[in-house]
Amino acid sequence: MKEVFITRVAKYLPNNPVSIDEMETYLGFINGKPSRAKKIVLRNNGIKTRYYALNKEGNITHNNAQLAAEAVRSLFDKSFKEDDIELLACGTSYPDQIMPSHAIMVHGYLGGRPLETYSPMGNCCSGMHALKIGYMSILSENTSNAVIVGSELCSPMLQAKNYEEEAKKIGEMDENPILAFEKDFLRWMLSDGSGAFLLEDKPAEKGLSLKIEWVDSISFANEVETCMYAASDKDENGNLISFKQMEPKAIADNSVMAMKQDVKLLDQNISQLAARALKGICKKRNFDVKEVSYVxxxxxxxxxxxxxxxxxxxxxxxxxxxxxxxxxxxxxNIGAASVFVMVEEIINSGKLNIGDKLLLAVPESARFSYSYALLTVC
Incomplete structure (x- = not known):
């Protein structure tokens, strides 16, 4: 089998960084009131600045596919152009539309020649799933290169206007209405941005490359109910009910299209299953974490x-x-794009030396799945 290398990395973070004091300027006030959850969530998550593909008037400056395309364009130069891409795989949690697929739309913005595309579904792990598609394509000699993208556009879904109908309904029943915590929680967690890798069957002629040793993923959906979801709701037994089974008014009244997270379920499972997943992968790969230079x-x-x-x-x-x-x-937290942006930053940090091993670790709370990859600096 051939070897596979990440030879170029890029990121795209839209507009200017947004401080925690500015967030509600961009996202708006639900029911005209500041969020009660905001201070608690921000104190715990530690995020100081983030990026939104919004202006202060609440208008979208880039859609998700455009964010992805911007990161890909940063990979191009005279020796690698749009027409040189053989495979494009794009992962995201929330594409701009249900159809066409996300990667198809990114390809449309990029232009160039006809090519093979993949749009793995999911949440944070979808970018890693895209990485595995490109990795396996080159290993199997299906292609000699692949462009892999992780991108997220979450901010428009977090704007106050998406919760107005539910807020009105709550207000009619309660003199002191407040949005359910599982919805308000995510408004202060998520960010926008994108990152991209160029994968090739040989290292770059100049600069550092990252050899992909392996990419593995595992799901625990057989054991744990859904934790993070959108375009659906949960019944009293923890079963997910699709928006397709609901009346249009119920969809609006209950902010069904908004992202929700069961915070108790998250806290009970995310950490211990992450360790359990890694333990199984280390056994499978006969890998010792003592070899890791950076995680x-x-x-x-x-x-x-x-x-x-x-x-x-x-x-x-x-x-x-x-x-x-x-x-x-x-x-x-840029979801599927986070690991791409971290790799871009560490490879440009001056910290890395030839032979260093990087362990990429991506948990996904949607229904608890995990992706890990081992890279060697060369």
Whole structure:
């Protein structure tokens, strides 16, 4: 089999960084009142600045496919152009439309020649699933290169206007209405942006490359109910009910299209299943975490940092936190794009040396799935 290398990396973070004090200027006030959950959530997640593809008037400046295309364009130069892409795989949590597929729309913005595209569905792991598609395509000699993208456009879904009908309904029943925490929680967690990799069957002629040793994913949906969801709702038994089964008025009245998260379920499972997933992968790959130079963990919140570290220690997988490379506090939680942006930042940080091993770690709380990849600097 051929070897596969990440030879170019790029990111695109739209507009100017948004401070925590500015967030409601962009997202708006539900029922005309400041969020009660905001301070609690921001204190725990540790995010100081983030990026929105919105202006202060609440208008979208880039759609999701455009964000992805901007990151891809940053990979191009005289020696690699649109027409040189052989495969395009794009992962995201919430595309601009249900159909056509996300990667098709990104291809439309990029132009160039006809090419093979893939749009893995999912949440945070979808970018890693796209990475595996490109990795396996080159390994199997289906293509000699692949462009892989992770992107997110969450901010429009978090704007107050999306909750107005539900807020009116709550207001009619309660003199002191407040949006359910599982909805308000995510308004202060998520950010916009994109990142892209160029994968090739040989290292770059200049600069550092990252050899992909393996990419593995595992789902625990057989054991745990849905935790993060959109375009659906949960019944009293934890079953997910699709918007297709609902009346249009019920969809608006209950903000069904908005993203929701069961915070208790998240806290009970996300850390211990992350350690369990990694333990299984280490056994499968005969890999010892002591070999890791840096781990790049996609943290949704700093709240989970120590919890994850404790679970890793319990499983004899201790990776000292001085080896953790994160950028959550400065760019926010960009979902499927987070790991791409972390790789771009560390490869340009001056920290890496030939032979260093990077462990990419991406948890996905939607129904608890995890993706890990091992890269070697060369």
């Amino acid at each position: 790049l963990p996609h943290l949704s919140s700093e709240f989970f940092r120590n919890k994850i570290a404790e679970e890793l220690i319990k499983c004899n997988l201790d990776i000292p936190q001085e080896k953790w490379f994160t950028n959550l506090t400065s760019v926010g």
